[in-house]
Amino acid sequence: MAMFEDSVTRTELKSLGEFKLIDHITEDFTLNNKSSVYGVGDDCAVLSYPDKKVLVSTDLLVEGVHFDMVYTPLMHLGYKAAVVNFSDVYAMNGRPKQITVGIAVSNRFSVEAVKEIYAGIKQACKNYHVDMVGGDTTSSISGLFISITVIGEVDENNIVYRNGAQNNDLICVSGNLGAAYMGMLVLEREKETWKGNPNMQPDLAGNEYVLQRFLRPEARFDIVEILAAKDVIPTSMIDISDGLASELHHICKQSKKGCNIYEDKLPVDPATILAAEDFNINPITAAMNGGEDYELLFTIKQSDYEKIKSIPQISIIGHITDNEGILSLITKDNVTIDIKAQGWDSFTE
Amino acid sequence: MAMFEDSVTRTELKSLGEFKLIDHITEDFTLNNKSSVYGVGDDCAVLSYPDKKVLVSTDLLVEGVHFDMVYTPLMHLGYKAAVVNFSDVYAMNGRPKQITVGIAVSNRFSVEAVKEIYAGIKQACKNYHVDMVGGDTTSSISGLFISITVIGEVDENNIVYRNGAQNNDLICVSGNLGAAYMGMLVLEREKETWKGNPNMQPDLAGNEYVLQRFLRPEARFDIVEILAAKDVIPTSMIDISDGLASELHHICKQSKKGCNIYEDKLPVDPATILAAEDFNINPITAAMNGGEDYELLFTIKQSDYEKIKSIPQISIIGHITDNEGILSLITKDNVTIDIKAQGWDSFTE
Numbered sequence: 001m002a003m004f005e006d007s008v009t010r011t012e013l014k015s016l017g018e019f020k021l022i023d024h025i026t027e028d029f030t031l032n033n034k035s036s037v038y039g040v041g042d043d044c045a046v047l048s049y050p051d052k053k054v055l056v057s058t059d060l061l062v063e064g065v066h067f068d069m070v071y072t073p074l075m076h077l078g079y080k081a082a083v084v085n086f087s088d089v090y091a092m093n094g095r096p097k098q099i100t101v102g103i104a105v106s107n108r109f110s111v112e113a114v115k116e117i118y119a120g121i122k123q124a125c126k127n128y129h130v131d132m133v134g135g136d137t138t139s140s141i142s143g144l145f146i147s148i149t150v151i152g153e154v155d156e157n158n159i160v161y162r163n164g165a166q167n168n169d170l171i172c173v174s175g176n177l178g179a180a181y182m183g184m185l186v187l188e189r190e191k192e193t194w195k196g197n198p199n200m201q202p203d204l205a206g207n208e209y210v211l212q213r214f215l216r217p218e219a220r221f222d223i224v225e226i227l228a229a230k231d232v233i234p235t236s237m238i239d240i241s242d243g244l245a246s247e248l249h250h251i252c253k254q255s256k257k258g259c260n261i262y263e264d265k266l267p268v269d270p271a272t273i274l275a276a277e278d279f280n281i282n283p284i285t286a287a288m289n290g291g292e293d294y295e296l297l298f299t300i301k302q303s304d305y306e307k308i309k310s311i312p313q314i315s316i317i318g319h320i321t322d323n324e325g326i327l328s329l330i331t332k333d334n335v336t337i338d339i340k341a342q343g344w345d346s347f348t349e
Numbered sequence: 350m351a352m353f354e355d356s357v358t359r360t361e362l363k364s365l366g367e368f369k370l371i372d373h374i375t376e377d378f379t380l381n382n383k384s385s386v387y388g389v390g391d392d393c394a395v396l397s398y399p400d401k402k403v404l405v406s407t408d409l410l411v412e413g414v415h416f417d418m419v420y421t422p423l424m425h426l427g428y429k430a431a432v433v434n435f436s437d438v439y440a441m442n443g444r445p446k447q448i449t450v451g452i453a454v455s456n457r458f459s460v461e462a463v464k465e466i467y468a469g470i471k472q473a474c475k476n477y478h479v480d481m482v483g484g485d486t487t488s489s490i491s492g493l494f495i496s497i498t499v500i501g502e503v504d505e506n507n508i509v510y511r512n513g514a515q516n517n518d519l520i521c522v523s524g525n526l527g528a529a530y531m532g533m534l535v536l537e538r539e540k541e542t543w544k545g546n547p548n549m550q551p552d553l554a555g556n557e558y559v560l561q562r563f564l565r566p567e568a569r570f571d572i573v574e575i576l577a578a579k580d581v582i583p584t585s586m587i588d589i590s591d592g593l594a595s596e597l598h599h600i601c602k603q604s605k606k607g608c609n610i611y612e613d614k615l616p617v618d619p620a621t622i623l624a625a626e627d628f629n630i631n632p633i634t635a636a637m638n639g640g641e642d643y644e645l646l647f648t649i650k651q652s653d654y655e656k657i658k659s660i661p662q663i664s665i666i667g668h669i670t671d672n673e674g675i676l677s678l679i680t681k682d683n684v685t686i687d688i689k690a691q692g693w694d695s696f697t698e
Contacts, residue, residue: 145494
């Protein structure tokens with residue numbers, strides 16, 4: 001049962017079997033990137049990266065831990081599973097080129113449901129010019145597991161790690177923060193209402209933006225392109241999956257630095273502020289600790305300020321300091337608060 | 350509970366949290382391959398393959414589907430999860446160089462249990478000269494899931510696909526077949542006994558070889574080295590994960606050919622024959638349909654026969670024919686039997 005469920009034909013996975021299911025899924029995937037030599041259908045995919053460094057990242061998405069089937073449309077789930085991996089490649093200043101997809105599903109899911117997930121993955125691949133080159137589809141005793149590995153490319157001289165931030169570097173963030181977290185809270189609230197009365201349609205009007213940010217996030221390929229066009233190579237970069245506070249800790253720890261962040265510089269969308277008011281939450285809390293925004297957090301040299309300052313998609317929110325391990329938020333009232341890493345942890349929440 | 354369980358200290362995953370667990374796991378992994386530029390600790394690993402083609406493959410192992418915790422020691426499980434991926438790279442005539450590891454565990458598992466799995470993966474990486482460069486460790490609602498992606502290299506001219514078999518090519522197989530399947534049957538039998546009396550120690554004497562083949566298989570790196578030394582490039586190759594019959598179907602289907610296989614040429618170890626007699630099973634059935642042997646099945650040109658014939662690790666078991674889709678087993682009594690693809694299917698078994 002799910003909040004958004006439609007009535008569809010149901011074909012049992014058992015009736016099709018593994019090989020035929022894989023044939024179904026892969027029949028309309030094509031290879032478009034020069035680096036994709038051979039895709040699905042052999043023991044391995046074959047790739048070619050003679051002139052670039054190769055980037056690799058793997059993420060797991062687990063039902064009941066990373067997503068709730070009650071309010072997650074399967075096509076959005078597939079889209080998001082792919083996009084969050086692409087985001088890891090952009091966070092190295094690279095471009096994603098291939099993915100492999102491992103999916104384990106229980107027989108609670110139908111063939112149509114599995115195809116919905118792959119349709120979302122396919123849409124993400126199309127939008128971001130990525131080829132699906134392999135994977136594994138198998139059954140599970142219970143629950144849905146998605147494991148995606150992304151392969152990308154970057155010029156050796158353009159690689160951006162987390163550990164390169166220097167004293168006085170400007171701290172920048174793309175887009176706006178906290179929206180995905182508010183989207184999740186709206187869905188959790190509607191789930192509670194729906195559990196009381198499953199015939200009631202969820203009331204999501206006015207929250208479209210924050211819902212979209214949570215259910216179907218996009219990765220910031222545009223930022224990587226803009227930085228390249230402006231000839232700016234960040235000194236450090238990370239994508240915001242666990243929340244700004246947690247990611248600032250990663251950058252500062254690996255760069256052996258500290259930072260000052262200014263509350264009045266934090267970009268928060270009006271829709272996020274409205275939703276936060278509705279829940280009686282400080283929008284800054286959502287921005288600092290919410291997570292799942294998939295914006296890019298990066299640092300640049302002061303000398304690159306002129307190139308960056310008038311780009312609407314980028315906000316300068318503070319600067320790096322030599323006070324190793326001291327991460328401060330300076331509020332609108334000029335009070336200094338310690339930034340705690342309240343990143344989401346699947347083992348402790 | 351498990352047949353082989355030892356009493357050990359138990360640290361709850363919750364008490365450590367995700368970041369500390371990852372620190373624990375990754376602290377003693379080092380990078381040894383030239384192609385491994387940067388490993389664990391950033392959004393992506395960075396690899397370098399200027400002169401080679403890159404091979405990529407992903408496999409999922411799911412508790413209750415691919416392994417049974419009752420009789421699977423965790424260190425062996427980690428070892429096997431890595432090795433079966435390496436096997437996919439050898440099956441392309443390549444060499445594995447890096448892996449990423451995704452593990453989802455329920456809180457039924459302790460920190461020590463997760464470290465056992467990684468210890469097995471680490472041992473496999475050491476034995477096969479592979480670097481672990483990244484991954485994801487997260488919780489699950491129930492069960493253990495392991496997703497491994499392997500990255501390997503191969504010279505462009507040496508890549509071997511499944512689709513290159515030609516008429517009259519000789520069909521070769523490494524090592525021997527059916528042992529892993531018999532090992533599984535022995536463990537299933539002991540599990541039933543143990544369920545009746547959990548204080549009874551399993552009686553596995555005399556079956557050490559078939560048990561090792563099932564619980565802790567090795568991948569045939571030696572075959573790839575031998576073929577290179579003899580200057581033989583197979584015309585097609587695949588590793589035997591689902592059983593000889595199923596893999597022959599893959600080779601023949603993708604090469605648009607047929608084959609004749611001779612029963613008296615099939616390599617079966619004496620220990621496999623003994624175990625099969627014990628279970629009143631025809632060892633040829635185990636060899637044809639057993640699976641999980643991780644031997645290499647490949648075809649070579651007739652003109653390479655002289656180079657291959659006296660290599661003890663390789664058996665010539667038949668030849669390719671132009672009868673597309675006709676796969677025949679010729680028995681010792683000269684009876685011709687259709688080879689059916691009885692590969693294991695997680696959705697239908």
